[in-house]
Amino acid sequence: xxxxxxxxxxxxxxxxxxxxxxxxxxxxxxxxxxxxxxxxxxxxxxxxxxxxxxxxxxxxxxxxxxxxxxxxxxxxxxxxxxxxxxxxxxxxxxxxxxxxxxxxxxxxxxxxxxxxxxxxxxxxx
Amino acid sequence: xxxxxxxxxxxxxxxxxxxxxxxxxxxxxxxxxxxxxxxxxxxxxxxxxxxxxxxxxxxxxxxxxxxxxxxxxxxxxxxxxxxxxxxxxxxxxxxxxxxxxxxxxxxxxxxxxxxxxxxxxxxxxxxxxxxxxxxxxxxxxxxxxxxxxxxxxxxxxxxxxxxxxxxxxxxxxxxxxxxxxxxxxxxxxxxxxxxxxxxxxxxxxxxxx
Numbered sequence: 177x178x179x180x181x182x183x184x185x186x187x188x189x190x191x192x193x194x195x196x197x198x199x200x201x202x203x204x205x206x207x208x209x210x211x212x213x214x215x216x217x218x219x220x221x222x223x224x225x226x227x228x229x230x231x232x233x234x235x236x237x238x239x240x241x242x243x244x245x246x247x248x249x250x251x252x253x254x255x256x257x258x259x260x261x262x263x264x265x266x267x268x269x270x271x272x273x274x275x276x277x278x279x280x281x282x283x284x285x286x287x288x289x290x291x292x293x294x295x296x297x298x299x300x301x
Numbered sequence: 302x303x304x305x306x307x308x309x310x311x312x313x314x315x316x317x318x319x320x321x322x323x324x325x326x327x328x329x330x331x332x333x334x335x336x337x338x339x340x341x342x343x344x345x346x347x348x349x350x351x352x353x354x355x356x357x358x359x360x361x362x363x364x365x366x367x368x369x370x371x372x373x374x375x376x377x378x379x380x381x382x383x384x385x386x387x388x389x390x391x392x393x394x395x396x397x398x399x400x401x402x403x404x405x406x407x408x409x410x411x412x413x414x415x416x417x418x419x420x421x422x423x424x425x426x427x428x429x430x431x432x433x434x435x436x437x438x439x440x441x442x443x444x445x446x447x448x449x450x451x452x453x454x455x456x457x458x459x460x461x462x463x464x465x466x467x468x469x470x471x472x473x474x475x476x477x478x479x480x481x482x483x484x485x486x487x488x489x490x491x492x493x494x495x496x497x498x499x500x501x502x503x504x505x506x507x508x509x510x
Binding site: 216217218219220221222223224225226227228229230231232233234237240242251257288289291292293294295296297298299300301 | 332333334335336337338339340341342345346347348371373457458480482498499500501502503504505
């Protein structure tokens with residue numbers, strides 16, 4: 177559904193000098209404005225993604241994701257590793273999904289035994 | 302199925318100086334978006350260190366060198382050695398370990414090659430890729446026939462300390478390599494029945510022993 181909206185705006189300039197007051201008209205160039213809403217769908221069931229990691233002196237240095245939905249290949253993936261209280265401990269920067277299994281470097285050197293939750297987000301493709 | 306979403310953003314700029322207001326629009330075609338919490342590993346190897354023993358040659362596997370394995374959980378001791386029991390928090394066994402030469406230029410590996418009789422189903426610690434082919438430059442295993450493996454199960458972790466002993470054969474000396482990577486055995490479990498899955502641990506050192 178499209179609606180035509182004409183935006184009119186008046187700017188009122190108030191006094192710079194106490195004895196004078198003036199209202200200045202503002203010319204408005206109207207545009208068409210369209211609004212809409214639709215549910216956003218996921219590229220697949222992300223909850224089924226498997227996570228394994230490589231620990232170096234009890235710090236997570238990389239994660240390997242498995243069972244990434246094939247429909248997510250070509251999308252952009254990001255990961256957050258968090259504590260049980262949802263404090264972010266480390267993350268994987270947004271990266272392209274190139275396969276259904278992928279190994280990614282982790283920044284932040286999170287202590288492996290402190291990581292209780294892993295959140296995965298994919299936008300696109 | 303893709304659902305196009307159109308977001309219209311209207312920016313209104315008021316230019317005081319010219320008295321002109323301009324409305325501009327930005328059209329965005331949305332993509333799919335999803336997020337989920339996935340299962341974080343609970344049972345996994347946290348640390349492996351392979352240290353040179355007192356008076357030993359750095360970079361060469363010898364008697365007295367010490368390998369330390371740490372798990373993130375209390376392990377089910379019976380899955381490491383069937384003759385052990387979880388009723389004890391410390392265990393010790395003497396058995397044979399070996400460094401196997403990598404074939405075709407592959408890295409050498411360290412593993413148990415002759416478990417003690419009390420561990421009838423093997424000593425299921427897994428294998429260690431040593432990060433170099435230079436520790437065993439021969440064609441047969443370097444064996445450590447009387448190696449001691451001592452387990453300590455703490456309140457929340459488990460630590461196995463292995464002291465090499467009874468060397469049969471001799472190896473090379475490595476001056477530059479890669480971190481060692483420990484792959485736990487798939488039959489080893491914690492006390493909740495969880496395996497290590499595909500989780501791995503690697504050393505910080507690039508030269509072992």
